[in-house]
Structure formats: structure tokens, C-alpha cells
Amino acid sequence: MFHSRLRAAAxxxxxxxxxxxxxxxxxxxxxxxxxxxxxxxxxxxxxxYPAVKNSDWGNGPYALNAGMRKQWEAIMQFxxxxxxxxxxxxxxxxxxxxxxxxxxCFPNKGIGIRQNYPYFDTKTGEVVTLGIAINRCRVANGxxxxxxxxxxxxxxxxYMAHTSRGKPFDIxxxxxxxxxxxxxxxxxxxxxxxxxxxxxxxxxxVQKAGHRLRGDILAPALGIMxxxxxxxxxxxxxxxxxWRFVGCNKQVRSVPFKPQSKIYRDLEYFLSYMSxxxxxxxxxxxx
Amino acid sequence: xxxxxxxxxxxxxxxxxxxxxINHPMDSGFVKNSKGKLIPPHYIEVLxxxxxGKKVFTAFWGPAVSKDPYIKFTFKGGAKGDDLKISxxxxxxxxxxxxxxxVG
Amino acid sequence: xxxPTTTRRFTLSLLxxxxxxxxxxxxxxxxxxxxxxxxxxxxxxSKKTEADAIAALYGQKxxxxxxxxxxxxxxxxxxxxxxVSVSTTLPNVTRISLMASHNPFTLAADYVLPxxxxxxxxxxxxxxxxxxxxxIVESNGKIYGAxxxxxxxxxxxxx
Numbered sequence: 001m002f003h004s005r006l007r008a009a010a011x012x013x014x015x016x017x018x019x020x021x022x023x024x025x026x027x028x029x030x031x032x033x034x035x036x037x038x039x040x041x042x043x044x045x046x047x048x049y050p051a052v053k054n055s056d057w058g059n060g061p062y063a064l065n066a067g068m069r070k071q072w073e074a075i076m077q078f079x080x081x082x083x084x085x086x087x088x089x090x091x092x093x094x095x096x097x098x099x100x101x102x103x104x105c106f107p108n109k110g111i112g113i114r115q116n117y118p119y120f121d122t123k124t125g126e127v128v129t130l131g132i133a134i135n136r137c138r139v140a141n142g143x144x145x146x147x148x149x150x151x152x153x154x155x156x157x158x159y160m161a162h163t164s165r166g167k168p169f170d171i172x173x174x175x176x177x178x179x180x181x182x183x184x185x186x187x188x189x190x191x192x193x194x195x196x197x198x199x200x201x202x203x204x205x206v207q208k209a210g211h212r213l214r215g216d217i218l219a220p221a222l223g224i225m226x227x228x229x230x231x232x233x234x235x236x237x238x239x240x241x242x243w244r245f246v247g248c249n250k251q252v253r254s255v256p257f258k259p260q261s262k263i264y265r266d267l268e269y270f271l272s273y274m275s276x277x278x279x280x281x282x283x284x285x286x287x
Numbered sequence: 288x289x290x291x292x293x294x295x296x297x298x299x300x301x302x303x304x305x306x307x308x309i310n311h312p313m314d315s316g317f318v319k320n321s322k323g324k325l326i327p328p329h330y331i332e333v334l335x336x337x338x339x340g341k342k343v344f345t346a347f348w349g350p351a352v353s354k355d356p357y358i359k360f361t362f363k364g365g366a367k368g369d370d371l372k373i374s375x376x377x378x379x380x381x382x383x384x385x386x387x388x389x390v391g
Numbered sequence: 392x393x394x395p396t397t398t399r400r401f402t403l404s405l406l407x408x409x410x411x412x413x414x415x416x417x418x419x420x421x422x423x424x425x426x427x428x429x430x431x432x433x434x435x436x437s438k439k440t441e442a443d444a445i446a447a448l449y450g451q452k453x454x455x456x457x458x459x460x461x462x463x464x465x466x467x468x469x470x471x472x473x474x475v476s477v478s479t480t481l482p483n484v485t486r487i488s489l490m491a492s493h494n495p496f497t498l499a500a501d502y503v504l505p506x507x508x509x510x511x512x513x514x515x516x517x518x519x520x521x522x523x524x525x526x527i528v529e530s531n532g533k534i535y536g537a538x539x540x541x542x543x544x545x546x547x548x549x550x
Contacts, residue, residue: 071464074474074513078308080355082293090289213547215466233469234546236312236354251548287469287546302509315517317495333428343508349436351491351499353472353515360502361509380426 032180034173034273037187041274045222049210057223058281064210065217072285081158081231081283084238088159091152096141102156105137114157114164115280118269119172120179127182127265130157131240148259149243150235157229158238161282169226169280171273186270189263190221195254201267216287225272227284234287241268292385296371303365303389305336305344307373308357315350330378331356337372338365338389367391435498441525444490444497449534453527456481456535461526463539467518470543476513477537481530484510492538493522518543 045057049064056063062072092102092110103109107116117130128136134156135145146153173183190201202221204213209220228241235243242259245267249256257263291310296303309331316328334346343362365371367389374384427433438444445453459479467473477487487510488501499516510528518524523538 067465068468071468071474074476075472075515077359077513078293078295078306078357080308080357082308083310083355086289086293215468215544216547217468218547233353233472234548236471247548287472313517315495317519332431342505344505345430345503346514347431347436347501347503349496349498349500351494351496351517353517357513357515359476359513360504361511363507363509376428378426378428 032184034180034183038274038276042222042277044206045209045220049220054277055279057220057275057278058226058284060219060224060227060284060286061210061217063223064220068217068287075285079231079283079285080233081229081238081285084155084158084229084231085162085283087152088155088157088162091156092159096138096143098141100141102134102137105140106133110160111163112167114161114282115167115169116171118265118272120174120176120182120269122174122176122179125178126262127269129242129260129265129268130160131242131260132265148240149246150237150239154229154238154240154243157240158283161229161280164280165282166279168277169272169275171269171276173269173273182266183270183273185263186266186268189267190270195249195252197252199252201248219286221271221274223275223278223281225268225275226278226280227282227286229282230284230286232286238283290385291383292373292375294371294373294385294387296365296387296389298365298367298369298389298391302361302363303338303371304359304361305371306357306359307334307336308355309334309375309383310355311375311377313348313350313352313354313356317350328378331375332378334358334373334375336360337374338362338369365389432498432501435501436496438497439495441490441492441497445527445534448488448498448501449527449529451534453534453536456528456537459526459528459535459537461524461537461539463524463541465540466542466544469546470518470520473516473518473524473541473543474513475516475524475526476511477526477528478509478511479528479530479535481510481528481535483531484528485532486527486529487512488527489514489516490525490527491516491518491522492525494519 052063062069095101107113114130118127121128131148131153134153139145173179193200204218205221205224208218211218225241229238231238242264245264246256246259292307294307296305311331312329314326314329318326320326328350330350331348335342336344344360346358369389370386371389372384372386376382432448435444435448438447458481462476463473475489484504486503489499490497491499500514502512504510518541521542523540525536525538527534527536
């Protein structure tokens, strides 16, 4: 009697399960809801690392590991990005051949605006990162575009980030299907496993944030964009987030995309949106 | 070309705290480039600081000092506006110097 | 007339090269034509052990001292940039040197402190592998040392 009832219950549960499974593919994908995603994303980090203050998320692994933080504080007494900062400021204030300058291309003359990038350009229907905006400005004024990984472009970003320190990320995803599609593409890339190691971005920077990967402490995805561009000791120079994306993809043994390719711009858009509310800390210094 | 030397020297209460950062590869001679060839050694050997015509600090460096090297030390004396002369010379005979003002 | 000379020179240079190679001198950071700045302690910087480097730089034995404060990380975040600082309460300090015991060349930095300069210095060093950082302080003409182990691990993110 008892057993047969149990069997019946199990059978019923199994049938229900099968029905749910059978129905699942037929269900429409939920409408993109970036703000709900952001709240859940940030709640995860705040729940798992309750001691970390909002202003500290932009300091990456140093928010989560005391031993590393001490070394970083020693480095920050005279950070190695100071040369790039000086070079970037000089370039930013240089007049182009036509008499204009970078300031003429940006809102608020380019000062204190890094937290608004990337943005979705509703005219061209694509994500515009700060790097893209800098090169658009150059090309519009008869200057050659710069490489997207390092060098002068990274130096200009260094200066622009520096003028924006303390300003919280304020990325907008307009209610435009193209913007939502770009956001969703970035999100999908972030959570998709790839490469021989079969890691997603989230495997390291969400699930294992603060843990060691051999000698390194994995940075939390929350606020990870806030410190860029960074002087990375491994590079021995200043580099952009786009360069880091290439490196991360190589490290999981997958074929990287080109810096500022559509998918990397979408990824930067998604990641920056996730950090809305976290203050800019860049330029940063990392191992 | 901007200077390879950046310095912060703060005089207060009779002592001056000096921090400097130098833009230099500090190649050790043990690292290979992307083509697998060793990058020849290239590093600063001597770095000096002079205040009021007197040497207040000398660093002898080898290839084990980090790229874009940093140094911090403190000397007695120094007042806001004083000159501090920083000079370096490397193993290839290249050199640079800068005279900075102490800040208060 | 000229041919034998050339051959002889060539042979000599080959011999010289092989000698250098077998003694490992080719790996020296200083090329034969390199310029050495006046005062730079070339001999001490070429030594491969702690004892040899100390002997070349100071010519005397080291005494351990608890009056030296040596700060270095337990685990370096990157062996290429290890922040190290030394300060001491020992009197009349004229020199502070830093060594990394398992680097290809032991001596990393050597600081000369004239009277009036405080016996404290901070810098950033490269460490090839897990080993000790050794701080050596010359006080009243004698040398004292302190050491600390620093773990240098391979990076997971491209190290």
C-alpha cells in the first residue's frame, strides 16, 4: 500500500518533469532585462563578499586578497602608469593640424566622461567604446587611427580615465532592439564556455573570483572594467581592456577575436553595464 | 621627448622624502623576445641624487631591478623650492638627468 | 701572408667563445663591450652566490640582526615586480644592499647613504624563483643582515 503510493507519486513526478522538459523548448526566451540582470549580478557579489565596499570593487583582486593588496599599495605609491598618464594628457591637449583637438569631439570637452563608455550609438546601430570614439575623433579630424591594444590610444584612455576617477559607471541600454541585441550578445559571450580549457569568462571571474589560479588571484567581474586601462606588470606597459580580452581568450586556449571586433565591443558593453554604480578607479596597476 | 625621470620630493619638518620613477626597460639579458632571441641586457647601473651640490643618495643597480624602476629614500634637510638633481647612467652609456624642485 | 693570421685570429676567437660558453659567461648580463659607470661594483654584480657577492662587495662576514626591518611579500604577485623595503635602527649606516638568493646574479641593488640620509630605502626587484631576499646593512663599518622568504609562483593568467 505505502510502497505503491510512493511509486505512484514518483511516477507522477516523473511525468510532470517530462512534461516540463517537453514544454521548455516551446517557451519563448524571456525578454532581455538588463537592469534585472545587473541587480542579480551585483547581489551575487555583495552576498559572497559582504566586506567589500562599493568603492572597492574597481580595485579588482586587491579588494579580495590582503597580501596582494599590500603589494599593490606599495606600487601605487608611485604607480608605473604615470608615464602613460603624462603622455596621454599631452596628446589629449595637442591641437590637430586643423586646429581642433580631442576635447572638441566629446561631451564636457572629454573630461570626467569615461564612466559613460561604451554607449550605444542609435545612428549607426552599434556599441561605441571609448577606444572607438577616440579613433572616430582622430579620423574626423584628418589624423590616422591608432592601434587598439596599447601605446598612444591606451595613453589617451589613461588620461581620460584619470579625469573620471570616482565617477560611477553609468552605462545606458536604450530601449532599442539593436541595443538590447548587443547587450544580449555580450552577455551570451560572457557565460559561454570556449577554448580547450572549456572556460567561460564567468568560470573565473564570477564563480572563482578571489580564488587563486596558480599564482594569480582572479579578479571579480563586478567592477573589472573600472580600472582600465591598466599598467600590467606582465606587459610592462599600459594596455586596454580589448587587449586583455584577447589575452583571456588565448589563456583558455581559444582563438581570440580582433580588438574592437563587434563581439568584444558587445562584451565590454555588457560588462560595463553590470558595473553600473561602481566608481571608476582607472588607470590601474595589475600584476 | 619628455624626461625619463619622474620625481616627487616633499620637504617637511626638516626632512625630505624622495620618490622617483624612471622610464627604463631594465632588460636583464635572460628574457627572450617573441622570436625566441635573447633581449640583450640593458639596465641602469648608477642613479644619483644631489641636493645643494651634495650627493644625498647613490643607487647601484643590476639587472634584477624591475622595469620602470622605483626608489624611495629620505634625507635630512631640504626646503620647499630647493633643487634636487637626479641623474642616471646605464650599461650602454646612455644617461639622463633632471633638476626638480622640492615641494612643501 | 694575411690568410694565416686571419685563420689564427678566427681560431682564437672560436676558442675564446667556447671557453666563455663552457663557463657560462655568455649568459652574463654585461656584453664585453659594455660601458660600466664609474663606481659601479661590477665584480659584486657578477657573483652567483650570496657568499661570493658579500665577499666582493664588503670583504667581511655577515652578522644577523633583529634591528633590521625587511618588508617583502610572502607571495609575490609577479616575480618581475616585488616591492621590497628596508629600514634599520642600527647607527651610522653607510650602505644598504639587497640580494635575491636564487637569482642568476645574487646582488640586486646596492645603496650608498651619506651622513644625513636616513637608513631606509624602498624599491622593486625581480625575483627569478622562490628564494630569500637578503637585506645587508653596513653600520659602523660592520655588516648586518636580515632575510625573508618570498614565494614566486607561476601566474595562472599568462605567467
